[in-house]
Amino acid sequence: MTRNIPFLLIVIALAAPFVLPGTYYIYLAELVVIYAIAALGVRQFLATTNQLVFCQSAMMAIGAYSFALTARQFGDGITGLFIGLVAGLIISGAVSMALIFPALRLRGPYFAMITIAFGWIVWRTAIEWTAVTGGDLGISAIPNFAAALGLPPSAQYVASLAVLAAVSGILWRIGNSAFGVLQLAHSVDTMALAALGVRVDHIRLIAFVAGSCIGALAGAFFAMHQAYINPNGFEVFDSVSLLVAVLIGGVSRQVGTVIGVIAIYIAPEFLHALDAYRLLFYGALVLLMLNFAREGLLRDNRSQIWRRPFHGTGAVGGLVSWLEELHPGPRHTHLKISGVQKHFGTIRALGGVDLDVRAGEVHGVVGPNGSGKSTLLDVASGLVPRDGGSVTLNDLKLPREGVDRIARYDMLRTFQKIRNFDTLTCRENVLAGIVAQRFRTSTFGIFRAMANRVATRDEERAQAILGSLGLAAHSDDLAAALPQGRRRALEIARILAAGPRVLLLDEPTSGLSRDERDEIARAILLCRDHGIAVILVDHDMELIEHLCDQVTALSVGRVIAQGSPQAVLADERFKADYFGGGERDVDA
């Protein structure tokens, strides 16, 4: 219940202008509502990608100018207003798409800088392109809904409120959908999500374009509110203010964002004595806040979906029934790696490696450190592009690059350094695997995920799969809180939940106790028995001998022995290479 108190306070604050005397409060409250809309766009992008964006006021400018110019073309009537809004959305959508599409691979400070530069360009263009924007003089006599309908100015405030409610409602609904799971997972570990086959680029792109369109919408209402726009309200500094509002309120909840906006935009109105010190005041506030209340005023690490209480019925089966449900009947998987090469600079990591795995087979890869085992998995899974050779799955040539692309062929991997969604619970980790499996295949799967809630059955399935790997007791613990061995089990549980046909395991038992190792071994055998083709890289020769049907021994990127585990482990060259004593050609 205490969770709802901030929300109630906001409702009261936004309703207050209706009863307060004069129009000043309405004016002020409308401004806050408009900035809150824009800030929700920023929050949404930040919460999905953990990336700072400094061009929201540029998006507001695009929305404001497009709206004002278009609405004027179509007369000041209500139709013109709607056409103006649509124009703002379309133009900002197109511009933000053009901006983000090439920037998908840029991260952190580079991306922040791109957005700053873009914000600057838009602002300068508004000043210089006088023929269209009116330059510093700007555009005046911008129509609004209240005037067009012949209603008092407070009607325009109601319209802005309705937009705020609609935007925040839609964002809330999406956060609650299956897409919300992916969104949250994306913010925690993008690579781990890509390894489940999810188009992480699309998630980022959608988050940016949606955030920008929301900004443009706010910009249009800003133009209506002011009835006059010029480049002044759209400087890079204004974007910084919006971002600071989001950070002050706390990224985890929309309510926090609105509170942050109120704090940033209302306080100065009542502190006119501070005008000369405004930036000093902001700067100090930001530094204090970042230093002492990192998570913002409203701290909450979990989004809507995760707080939903879970009442499992136990009626859904675990791993076995999940694997059978995904692939009923016998399978004919055949992964063929032939002549694969990889160089890092002048170092040869793989010099033409051949390897075959079929459904229901465990293929071990052994060799000393630096022999190319991990590189082989990296190349096969698309994490690093191969320089030569080919990888085919059932005669289908797999792409050269892209973990998520290859994962969509149901070829999934674990990482040598365990990757889980650390700040999500174990059940949510597995749930992310199931959701990824459901929605990754089609191009528009992400949009389907937005429209669908997480099925209770999927939550129960996640619980049951945890049980199959001995993690039932941990289902509500954060992944980061698990001991090492359990974390590995969780990673495998999540990957299996995502339904692999081919499973690539990179040293799954390193650092595990005997019992933990045996648990992993049982899971691998289970996979084998259900027709999954497994490639297992490990240093545990007992495990290799026990589990594998075929073994390949690598040395300095080349195959030196291949065959049954007994034959390879007894091979003289392998023994000399692996256990030392013999001659090694290069120390890689």
Place this chain on the structure above:
Amino acid sequence: MEFALQTALNGFSTGAIYGLIAAGFSLTYLATRRFNFGLGMWVMLGAMLSYTLVVQIELPPLAALPLVVGISLVLGLAAEHISVRPFQSSKNDLWIVATLAVGLMLVDAAQLIWGKFPLAVDDYLGTEPWTVGGIRIRTQHVLTFTAVIAVFLAMHAFFRHSLSGAEYRAVAKDRVMAELMGINTRRAEQLAFGAAAALAGLAGFLVSPITGAEANIGTALGFKGFAVAIVGGLAAPRGVLIVGLSYGVLEALVSAYLFTGIRDILSFSIMIISLYILPFGIFGEPERERR
């Protein structure tokens, strides 16, 4: 033709300033993979300090120079302490906001102390331009260009031939490994940040006779310095100088022959496009992402 040559020569000195600021970015980038987003404001601070020391207190420029650089260094170290250090492990890159916030505070403080109007600083080597082969060139342009080249040579010598320089390069290459080798990475990072502020202070000292000292000159200078650092390659200080000089000339010619308004739009567009097609810059080498 003479006009073009003169414009280009002036462009060299502005370009040298961009190169200097860009070197500040790459210095901190190499040591910490971070940089001061408000670095341009530190250039402004250097310009303001130069005005106070040279015009108000009437110190000889040669005596003012070490003071400007020293004050920038000390303030830079202090700023690192509150705006970068605390966010070492934050996943949101909060240091970007924090360093920007410090920059904005500097702008406000400068307006309170020095007012809002541009203050004139005379060329340090005399206001009478030199004439070489019919081309008149301001002494400040010559001084700026020479000083920047000297600074780059000094930095090169420091990193190649001194022990501290080697330690710094070790931190830049692999922070964890350097730490294991007993290098005080914390100090190297802090110093890099302070040194960037000092370079910015120097840039402000050199640029103030050209642009005048004004609270708002920093933003554009800083972001253009960053643009130059990106195009040249953050990890390649030498490339940064070359790109800075070329960009200065390009910008001077564009504003002389097209119109001034397009100048900033041009520079930021170049930066965005360069980040798209050459994320590591012309002279930088791609670094492999660590897993």
